[in-house]
Amino acid sequence: MSAPNPSLRKTIGGKPALPRRFTVEHALILVLVVLVAAHSVHFVLPYETLSTMVTAQSLAQLEMASTALIIIIAGAIYALMSERLKTHRVINEELRLKHNTDLVSGAAMRGHFLDDLKRTVASHRKSGSVALVIIDIDHLKQINDALGHGAGDDVLGFCARIARQAFPGASVGRLGGDELAVFFSSDDVIPERYVTDACSAYLATLREGLFIANRRQAVSASLGVALAPGHTDNANDLLSFADLALQQAKRGGRGAWSVFSPEILADARQERFIERELRAAILLGQLTVHYQPIMDTDGSLNSLEALVRWHNPVRGAISPAEFIPVAEKSRLIHELGLYVLKQVCDDLETLPDVSVNVNISAWQLAHDTFLRDYVDVLKRKNVPPSRVVLEITESAMLDTSDDFVDRMADIKRAGFRIALDDFGMGYSEFNQLRKLPFDIIKIDKSYIQNIGTDVVTDTFVSAVTQIAGKMDRTVVAEGIETQDDRLRAAVAGCRLFQGYFHQAPASRDRIVALYSAKALTDAA
Structure with missing residues (x-):
């Protein structure tokens, strides 16, 4: 074994010790110690011995000189140490500020x-x-x-x-x-x-x-x-x-x-009540699913959109506009989505033989188990993914990052089709049409109901339908409430229509009765 390198630092408790430096303070302290020792020598040696070495007058002069030097050196040491402490305080304050400051924003941690x-x-x-x-x-x-x-x-x-x-x-x-x-x-x-x-x-x-x-x-x-x-x-x-x-x-x-304001606090308490009651409703099976038809140009049924409804035993009917945002905020939205999907799978046996759109949220798409959970439900219910269209609100589609595109591609590979809901609201980007692999574009009703009255609306709807046609994607006109709405949407290039003009959301039994009767009438 080779001899240890003498240049290596010694360690204390297994950690490297700081290197020692001989500073000016060290030198002054050493001189001070020597002077104090010399100054105190007459307290140690007998008077007879001192008197043979120096005279009393010389001894007094030496004492005065050493006292003056001690005071001067002590003052120098004090000044140097004060300056050193001041420097250390500045450094420590800088370190404290650095530790307590966010490096990105410059704000406090x-x-x-x-x-x-x-x-x-x-x-x-x-x-x-x-x-x-x-x-x-x-x-x-x-x-x-x-x-x-x-x-x-x-x-x-x-x-x-x-x-x-x-x-x-x-x-x-x-x-x-x-x-x-x-x-x-x-x-x-x-x-x-x-x-x-x-x-x-x-x-x-x-x-x-x-x-x-x-x-x-x-x-x-x-x-x-x-x-x-x-x-x-x-x-x-x-x-x-x-x-x-x-x-x-x-x-x-x-x-x-x-x-x-106190009203905001009351709203927050109301949200907590809704969340608690909604959690119980999911557990107890108190939610129902209604369906709204999506119609072809010839008036035949193309598909259905599943819409959740809640009738609370105490408060009565609670609007989806009230409980869906609470579900999204409280992360109950995934449980709610699975509840709706299970109900749709059970209803498919009696519903008309068309696909059903099921709404999903942005948070669900980011959920690690989202796709696996949805696929598991379909497997247990023996339902092919081709019968289900996942309808995504536009707010979820703002993200066109590679990770999001990959998630969408995974959904497509699993066999689902994807619809983009409410296109045109908020932060619409035609880049979404280019990058994201959806199959259906649903134009928001605020555009459909203003076709023919505003040149910007006409240009927007026309552009969407033309792009969809080039990319072999289907366009649905939402919010069809009158015959005029339907005619204007058709002239603008839309080929599928959804709204109260055709049918309001209805129960499974109503949909079955309505479209079974229509099928019999058409056959006759």
């Missing part, structure tokens, strides 16, 4: 921000006030997917920087992936108008956007506001109330702000 918020709210319980604003950046995931995560980081930094300008003197923190927060305090009551004006100014500046890859990128955000002690004097409740206000702003269409 979540834990540090919330600790500061709690301290500030506690200190203003008896006087003054605190305003908290939670900022949710709209569609940041789409920016990441379309332009890359670097662009998303730029947007985060931009939003944090503008927050410091719109809310001067405020603390800015990052709560999560696409969420920032701002709080500021005052020894007086902060007027709600002051906060909302700042929110409006913030959103206006965001809309001006920033340059990413030499292109201006507009940015939108949703804001939720809560005040202490106006709404609560508890920091945790303040955070919850601001989040409830944020959800209200998002439900209102995003790109806006909302201030907490």
Whole structure:
């Protein structure tokens, strides 16, 4: 075995020790020790011995000189050590700030921000006030997917920087992936108008956007506001109330702000009630499925759309517009979707021999077991996937990333057909028609019912039908409520029609009776 390398550092507890350096402080301390030892020699040696070495006058002079040197050196050591400590304090403060600061946005880290918020709210319980604003950046995931995560980081930094300008003197923190927060305090009551004006100014500046890859990128955000002690004097409740206000702003269409109110809290409690009751309804089998026909140009039945209905024993009929958003928010939507699919499979034995559209949500598509769970239901019910069309709302289709396209391809390989619902609402992109492998395009009723009255609508519907024809895809006109709606949609190029003009959603028995009778009449 070779001898150990003397240049290797010694270890303490198995970890490398810091290398020792002989500094100026060390030298001064060594000199100080020597001087103190020399200065104290007369306390150790007998007087007779000292008197033979030096005179009393010389000894006194030496003592005075050594005392002066000791004071000078001690002062130098103190000055050097003070400077060294000051430097260490600066370094430690920089490290602390670095540890407590999000490197992407430059805002405070979540834990540090919330600790500061709690301290500030506690200190203003008896006087003054605190305003908290939670900022949710709209569609940041789409920016990441379309332009890359670097662009998303730029947007985060931009939003944090503008927050410091719109809310001067405020603390800015990052709560999560696409969420920032701002709080500021005052020894007086902060007027709600002051906060909302700042929110409006913030959103206006965001809309001006920033340059990413030499292109201006507009940015939108949703804001939720809560005040202490106006709404609560508890920091945790303040955070919850601001989040409830944020959800209200998002439900209102995003790109806006909302201030907490007791009504919002009542709505949140209502949501929790709906969630609890809906969970029970799924478990107890209290939901039913109705079907709305989709008709061909010749008036024959082409397919059906399955629509869930809920009649609560206490509240009566609850609209899907009320419980579907709660199901999506609470992640009950997957259980609800499986419930509907099982009911459809049971009904297929008696329904007309056409395919049935089953609605699925964005969250379900992102669920790891979504496809496996749906395929398992069909296998247990002995139903071929070709009888089922998965109808996806347009909000789910914003994502055209490779991962999402692969998920869609997996659905197609499993044997399902895919319909794009409500095309034209919100953030429609013709890029979706090109990249995503769906079979059916359902144009939203707001366009269908305005054909012939608006040149933009006419151009949009015509473009969709022409593109669909070139790509061998089917177009369904939704919201057909009158004969005129149907005629205009047909002239625009639509070949399938759905709406109350043909048939309102009805129970399985009604659909069976209606279309069995029609089939007999046609045969006669």
